[in-house]
Amino acid sequence: MDERRAALRIDAHRLRNRFDALAEIGATGDGGVHRPALGTDHLRAREWFLAEAGAIGLDTRVDGAGNQSATLACGPADAPALLLGSHLDSVRHGGRFDGALGVLAALEALQVVKDAGVQLDTNLEAIDFTDEEGTHLGFLGSLAVSGAMTADELRRPGSGLEAFQAALADAGLTEASILGATRDPSMIAGYLELHIEQGSRLNVMTSDIGVVTAIVGLRRQNVTYVGRADHAGTISMTDRLDAGQGAAGLMLAARELVMTDFPDSVVNTGVIAFEPGAMNVVPERARLTLEFRAPVADDLARLGVALEEMVRAEARTRNLGVEIDEVDGIQPVQLDPRAQHALASAADRLGLSHVAMPSGAGHDAQVMARICPAGMIFVPSAGGFSHSAREFTEWDDCVNGANVLLQAAVGGL
Amino acid sequence: MDERRAALRIDAHRLRNRFDALAEIGATGDGGVHRPALGTDHLRAREWFLAEAGAIGLDTRVDGAGNQSATLACGPADAPALLLGSHLDSVRHGGRFDGALGVLAALEALQVVKDAGVQLDTNLEAIDFTDEEGTHLGFLGSLAVSGAMTADELRRPGSGLEAFQAALADAGLTEASILGATRDPSMIAGYLELHIEQGSRLNVMTSDIGVVTAIVGLRRQNVTYVGRADHAGTISMTDRLDAGQGAAGLMLAARELVMTDFPDSVVNTGVIAFEPGAMNVVPERARLTLEFRAPVADDLARLGVALEEMVRAEARTRNLGVEIDEVDGIQPVQLDPRAQHALASAADRLGLSHVAMPSGAGHDAQVMARICPAGMIFVPSAGGFSHSAREFTEWDDCVNGANVLLQAAVGGL
Numbered sequence: 001m002d003e004r005r006a007a008l009r010i011d012a013h014r015l016r017n018r019f020d021a022l023a024e025i026g027a028t029g030d031g032g033v034h035r036p037a038l039g040t041d042h043l044r045a046r047e048w049f050l051a052e053a054g055a056i057g058l059d060t061r062v063d064g065a066g067n068q069s070a071t072l073a074c075g076p077a078d079a080p081a082l083l084l085g086s087h088l089d090s091v092r093h094g095g096r097f098d099g100a101l102g103v104l105a106a107l108e109a110l111q112v113v114k115d116a117g118v119q120l121d122t123n124l125e126a127i128d129f130t131d132e133e134g135t136h137l138g139f140l141g142s143l144a145v146s147g148a149m150t151a152d153e154l155r156r157p158g159s160g161l162e163a164f165q166a167a168l169a170d171a172g173l174t175e176a177s178i179l180g181a182t183r184d185p186s187m188i189a190g191y192l193e194l195h196i197e198q199g200s201r202l203n204v205m206t207s208d209i210g211v212v213t214a215i216v217g218l219r220r221q222n223v224t225y226v227g228r229a230d231h232a233g234t235i236s237m238t239d240r241l242d243a244g245q246g247a248a249g250l251m252l253a254a255r256e257l258v259m260t261d262f263p264d265s266v267v268n269t270g271v272i273a274f275e276p277g278a279m280n281v282v283p284e285r286a287r288l289t290l291e292f293r294a295p296v297a298d299d300l301a302r303l304g305v306a307l308e309e310m311v312r313a314e315a316r317t318r319n320l321g322v323e324i325d326e327v328d329g330i331q332p333v334q335l336d337p338r339a340q341h342a343l344a345s346a347a348d349r350l351g352l353s354h355v356a357m358p359s360g361a362g363h364d365a366q367v368m369a370r371i372c373p374a375g376m377i378f379v380p381s382a383g384g385f386s387h388s389a390r391e392f393t394e395w396d397d398c399v400n401g402a403n404v405l406l407q408a409a410v411g412g413l
Numbered sequence: 414m415d416e417r418r419a420a421l422r423i424d425a426h427r428l429r430n431r432f433d434a435l436a437e438i439g440a441t442g443d444g445g446v447h448r449p450a451l452g453t454d455h456l457r458a459r460e461w462f463l464a465e466a467g468a469i470g471l472d473t474r475v476d477g478a479g480n481q482s483a484t485l486a487c488g489p490a491d492a493p494a495l496l497l498g499s500h501l502d503s504v505r506h507g508g509r510f511d512g513a514l515g516v517l518a519a520l521e522a523l524q525v526v527k528d529a530g531v532q533l534d535t536n537l538e539a540i541d542f543t544d545e546e547g548t549h550l551g552f553l554g555s556l557a558v559s560g561a562m563t564a565d566e567l568r569r570p571g572s573g574l575e576a577f578q579a580a581l582a583d584a585g586l587t588e589a590s591i592l593g594a595t596r597d598p599s600m601i602a603g604y605l606e607l608h609i610e611q612g613s614r615l616n617v618m619t620s621d622i623g624v625v626t627a628i629v630g631l632r633r634q635n636v637t638y639v640g641r642a643d644h645a646g647t648i649s650m651t652d653r654l655d656a657g658q659g660a661a662g663l664m665l666a667a668r669e670l671v672m673t674d675f676p677d678s679v680v681n682t683g684v685i686a687f688e689p690g691a692m693n694v695v696p697e698r699a700r701l702t703l704e705f706r707a708p709v710a711d712d713l714a715r716l717g718v719a720l721e722e723m724v725r726a727e728a729r730t731r732n733l734g735v736e737i738d739e740v741d742g743i744q745p746v747q748l749d750p751r752a753q754h755a756l757a758s759a760a761d762r763l764g765l766s767h768v769a770m771p772s773g774a775g776h777d778a779q780v781m782a783r784i785c786p787a788g789m790i791f792v793p794s795a796g797g798f799s800h801s802a803r804e805f806t807e808w809d810d811c812v813n814g815a816n817v818l819l820q821a822a823v824g825g826l
Contacts (some may be wrong), residue, residue: 233631272687303519
């Protein structure tokens with residue numbers, strides 16, 4: 001790479017000003033933001049992004065899935081675009097780094113290249129994907145772009161069809177426009193995304209940059225143990241069939257199993273409820289969610305088998321019935337080796353330490369990987385907090401990540 | 414006792430007709446009834462009761478707490494009344510025996526005595542107490558009668574003040590009328606209640622009748638474990654502080670503790686919830702209810718100490734915070750020895766086997782015991798089901814219980 005391109009750096013002050021301005025939109029007052037996809041504050045953030053891009057002198061477009069792009073024609077006229085981006089939506093009461101950092105770093109990278117007037121082999125595009133977090137339908141924007149969205153899926157949003165369609169109307173989107181947002185893969189050179197790690201591994205390894213090798217696959221199940229509702233005061237301890245005991249046994253045993261036999265995997269029970277749900281009634285039904293993740297397809301399959309056996313064993317030993325309902329799942333995705341190399345080289349040029357690591361969370365990069373070389377950069381999360389107002393990344397780490405994104409973009413994949 | 418009184422028996426056919434008619438009111442179609450206190454169907458059941466009592470030729474009255482009485486002046490003019498009764502309200506989607514059997518048996522006993530024209534040492538009163546089950550405020554009726562109700566308590570109903578006051582208005586009751594329902598203890602000779610066992614001990618012991626010795630005391634607590642909300646995919650198993658694990662550990666350990674060290678006690682977790690409550694977020698807060706019961710005050714206290722230590726130990730070993738919020742509690746109540754003797758003698762006269770046993774559930778008898786000699790008769794619950802449409806007692810057992818009630822009433826305490 002020529003020295004001029006290798007010397008390009010983002011303007012940390014300018015990036016910081018935009019970061020702070022964006023964090024005001026939907027600010028929850030405790031350092032976090034509340035910008036569920038297509039809600040009022042998310043729509044405000046989207047308007048703000050288009051205005052910023054326009055002020056820089058970048059062309060902007062919004063596709064039929066609501067994905068917003070700022071484009072820079074810095075390559076040959078008919079060259080494909082290298083996409084840099086992330087998302088502006090947040091989980092409910094989330095943090096201000098998740099998604100936002102990646103979109104702003106992309107915009108900053110385009111501004112640096114534009115101001116420097118350098119010519120690249122590709123055009124550049126900073127993209128903000130719609131509903132990455134799944135307020136309505138996770139990865140809506142990237143699924144539409146990659147052609148993987150279906151009419152069927154659009155009728156089964158997690159938020160319910162009524163809420164989803166009302167939100168689409170507010171944003172000026174329709175089912176037809178979303179399905180029409182598919183792009184020609186031959187015009188996409190690749191996709192690079194900067195994101196906070198959302199965990200503590202970079203801190204533990206004292207590394208500046210994570211170069212993501214794969215995005216873990218996951219499976220989600222609803223498990224329901226079935227016992228018998230009895231008056232909790234009159235039925236003896238030996239006679240009761242307490243569905244809650246099955247749930248409790250599973251939660252402890254599943255954690256133990258993963259820690260002992262699946263060191264690269266995780267398991268979580270995030271939701272639980274007992275029915276009928278009264279202090280003085282033995283639970284007849286205990287419903288809990290079981291979510292487990294593994295970075296390799298084979299591990300995910302083996303863990304699924306082991307957990308199912310465990311779910312059923314907990315029922316058998318307690319004379320309970322049990323039902324397992326598979327909610328959804330996604331296979332692990334290996335990210336592009338060339339993209340990984342480009343990101344590692346960029347970190348090397350910047351004198352930053354880096355480490356290869358899988359991502360435990362889902363990202364638009366896993367969807368974009370279906371149609372183009374996709375890569376991801378992680379920067380450390382102080383304390384490992386995520387999806388919370390306590391989410392925090394040191395500003396120097398944000399700048400490091402943005403510079404890796406810029407350098408990989410100007411270096412090409 | 415003279416032979417004429419000793420020969421009195423209830424009319425099983427007449428009792429059955431009333432039982433079936435009452436079970437139609439609020440019938441859920443699966444053998445159960447849904448008559449939450451002061452709701453439409455409970456109010457209909459109350460009207461039905463007054464009409465039945467009137468048709469028999471009994472005087473009726475409704476006090477300021479909504480308690481309904483049918484009275485029979487079968488004793489000296491200024492003699493106190495022996496109260497026989499139970500309640501017409503049910504839990505949500507409850508069974509048709511709980512409460513209803515006791516009220517109808519009381520009405521039947523008065524009819525038999527009236528028709529026989531016998532004179533007793535006391536007058537008789539069949540009473541239906543308001544909200545025994547605690548849809549709004551448990552034992553509302555008996556607490557008011559016994560003078561134990563306070564204005565303070567009336568402002569903290571379990572159903573919320575708004576719902577409670579609306580229900581009172583529907584039933585024509587006010588806070589002032591409830592507090593004015595206190596009765597003169599010198600005019601109450603005693604209180605006898607027939608009820609289904611709601612457990613399986615009479616079946617196990619193949620006994621016809623349970624003579625209740627005591628009503629267990631209970632304590633109810635909300636326990637909240639506090640960990641940290643993290644993205645369930647990105648935080649390692651070792652780094653996460655999962656409040657759900659504390660809840661699960663407690664549920665298993667509490668059951669084990671009671672079964673091993675407190676054979677006469679029970680413990681239940683009937684309600685649980687995790688916050689923030691998302692499949693992909695590690696629970697920051699796990700709230701669960703802990704309800705435990707013991708028939709003797711000393712056991713209840715010792716169990717409380719042991720459970721509190723266990724709650725805190727589960728938090729310590731998992732690096733979680735924990736809060737214990739005492740919701741309510743009631744001390745065990747020993748029922749009147751004379752009443753127990755009168756009930757056992759009545760069973761003997763009828764040739765029924767009987768056994769002394771504590772009640773694991775709360776009943777109006779424990780409240781009435783504050784102001785008069787109180788006794789309770791249990792009849793077997795097939796399968797031990799309770800607070801459920803599957804609640805069932807063989808009709809012969811219902812008749813046996815009603816005859817014990819009648820015979821104890823005519824025998825006197």
